Amino acid sequence: MLLNREEMLKTAKDKAGYFDVIIIGGGATGLGVAVDSATRGYSTLLLEQHDFAKGTSSRSTKLVHGGVRYLQQGNVSLVLEALRERGLLIQNAPHLVHNQSFIVPNYDWWEGPFYGVGMKVYDMLAGKLGLGPSKNLSLEDTIERLPTLEREGLRGGVIYYDGQFDDSRMAINLVQTAADHNATLLNYLKVTGLLKSNNMVDGVTVEDQLTGDTFDINGRVVVNATGVFTDNILQMDDSEKSPIIAPSQGVHLVIDKEFSPGESAIMVPHTDDGRVLFAVPWNGKIVVGTTDTPVDSPNLEPKAQEDEVEFILKHASQYLTGNPTRKDVRSVFAGLRPLVKAGDGKDTSSISRDHSLMISKSGLVTIAGGKWTTYRKMAQDTVDQAATVAGLNVQECVTENLRIHGWLKNIDQDDPLHHYGSDRVEINKLINENEDLGKPLHERLPYLKAEVVWGVRNEMAMTIEDVLSRRTRALLLDARASVEMAPEVARLMADEMGEDQAWIDDQIQKYEDVAQAYILQ
DSSP states (O other), X not given: OOBOHHHHHHHHHHOOSOEEEEEEOOSHHHHHHHHHHHHTTOOEEEEOSSSTTXXXXXXSOSEEOOOHHHHHTTOHHHHHHHHHHHHHHHHHOTTTOEEEEEEEEEOSTTHHHHHHHHHHHHHHXXXXXXXXXXXXEOHHHHHHHOTTBOOTXXXXXXXXXXXXXXXXXXXXXXXXHHHHTTOEEESSEEEEEEEEETTEEEEEEEEETTTOOEEEEEEEEEXXXXXXXXXXXXXXXXXXXXXXXXXXXXXXXXXXXXXXXXXXXXXXXXXXXXXXXXXXXXXXXXXXXXXXXXXXXXXXXXXOOHHHHHHHHHHHHHHBTTOOOGGGOSEEEEEEEEEEOOTTOOOTTTSXXXXXXXXXXXXXXXXXXXXXXXXXXXXXXXXXXXXXXXXOOOOOOOGGGOOXXXXXXXXXXXXXXXXXXXXXXXXXXXXHHOGGGGSBSOTTSOOBHHHHHHHHHHBOOOSHHIIIXXXXXXXXXXXXXXXXXXXXXXXXHHHHHTOXXXXXXXXXXXXXXXXXXXXXX
16 A cells, blocks of 8 residues: 555544544554554554654664673563564564674673673574574684774674664554555654543544644544653643653764674673673664663754763774774764663663553553564554453454565665565666666765655655655765755655745755754764
């Protein structure tokens, strides 16, 4: 089914009676709930105040992981669940999720045996959904796989396997999967209030962020899946409700592949602040992160703080011989983790990544916490509860073996369109009809003009930022290059959408304002 915002809007407005399930929030969790609900046959509506995956869900470390560090914390059940979900994700979206080798370099004699044993436990827990056996590496092996690794004091390493993916592409494919099962999904439709009858939530008031139009929509149950904005919705329901989210900021720097040209990622289990540091190959670049900084209040565009950038550069220089500096950073992006408070919740790196499901007195269902890897399981738990609250006929969850839109088993990683999976064929048709669309948008990035047209026609891209940040990943891979691409992207979009020069100028200006925060000065 094609994603057309006008048609989706008409469906939402013209709905006679009630949707079975209304979901607020279009990130990993909300989209997972929409897919789960729609595939059970419930009439489903999802509302997102900005663009799908605008928040945390497009700003992750790009890993589908069991959570090596939860093993360290002794949280075996969380690791087991995550490893199982990781295996399912690779089966259900092979065009987006792939196997990635990680090396833990050892600089102390005890680290080799310690991490070696830990990884064997990790392998064992993964069972038949494991991605490959971990093993200890000699000094020579380690250097061969990571030629730019700092050698002074290096004793060897441990190699293990985890999953890697493209987060916002996954989100768009989940939108398409839900739509393929008759869900209605809308971006830029903000929930401004909850409707109630007899003190029970039975719908929402919304405002279209593109037109200013407001209207009401009824639902048998409303699910709050708004991540770091969870408390805003809880307070709409009950103004006395005390906050449950302790947002924590994670920052990532993107540098060129030459700083770590091997196929393997680097995982440093202990930095100065006790966090894990990753340097992961992604889309021809290296993503280095992450930090863990408590923040007071959530923001749609979180910005990296100076000390976070310095922290990552300092640690990257400790482990990479190229010693990356500020001028080598192609892009810096920040995301907020929606951590659920435990007690006073001071130390955010130890607050649980486990998810919390709550039902308010008014019947509002809230799902918070969690991570991309376990999005499917979170959705299953949420829809089970939501169906009970709404009194819907019990239907079994079918997402365990559900192929996600775009499913394609054998992809060529060198094809610039590989992450579209089976949709790649349709994009190539656009290029065959108009060869100009086969031209790249920028010499430093792999993106083609056809992707802009496709994003507008089939993926509900409404702004330049939607295209450059989330339909393609230009903003995250090379922020300056993305700004140079903006005028051409705006022109292509305006042609598709029937917009004028004033729209083009306005869009370019707005995009440049957003992109500034991704460019290290």
